[in-house]
Amino acid sequence: MLALALRLAAMLMLSVMLLLVKMTGERGVSLPETMFWRQAIPALLLAIWLAGKGQLGRLATKRPWIHARRAAIGTTGMFMTLGVVQILPLAESTVLGFTAPxxxxxxxAVMLKEHVGPWRWTAVALGLTGVIVIAGPDRGHLPLFGLAVGIGAAFFVALVSIQLRDLGRTEEPLTVVFWFSAMSAPVLALFLLRTGVHHDAVQWAMLAGIGVTGLFAQILMTAALRLGAVSSVIVMDYSQFGWATLWGAVFFGNLPPATTWTGAPLICAAGLIIAWREHALSKERAALLNA
Incomplete structure (x- = not known):
């Protein structure tokens, strides 16, 4: 239950962060700079907090290359995850993210050679059908480029989830979050040489908000994965669609069309089927080990 609650809180933080990302994009802040502050602020806050408590040693790791790989994959995925909300409406960009499972x-099936049965292949087909329904015939509402970025973002989220589960076996959430931010921020800082950092007070407040909400979302998600199985906690992810729809209506006057309301349940159902099947398989494996 704690893992579910942490994941639910993470989705709220994540939805607020994506709202701020969309708003900074509309106010002219470049995406690479937004990503830099999204990463630099969490790394700085964590370092200051741990230093104040005399616990910087908690950031020590024996797996720097695994953290570096996670940072490379995560930064690429973040570019798409944050970029798609500046291309598509919040609700649609959020739903496309649900295709990660x-x-x-x-x-x-492809990389790990895992046997995938009919239940999960049916879920895959159901989810892809949902994407096709959401895409619909109206290219003005959802351009193909935006759809491609959204699906690419979901693909990288799936890769990151595997990385987080692996790192969670040996590293605490703060360590994982810190090294992801600390390793990616210097690379993103190179883009500041071109874009500069000249903003008004509102833009700075939004960028700070992105960093803070992103930090809490990351810590909460990592902690949830540490306390509960992916197949269990992922159910809470679908609450983000409600928040995205609310923010889109309140701040941008956007309500999803009928195609989104039709396709979204298909994608959510696919994710729930996969989560249920993963849970059932984990119980079967546990029973065999204890037999």
């Missing part, structure tokens, strides 16, 4: 199933 579908890609996780495909990756497990």
């Amino acid at each position: 579908i890609f996780a199933v495909i990756l497990s």
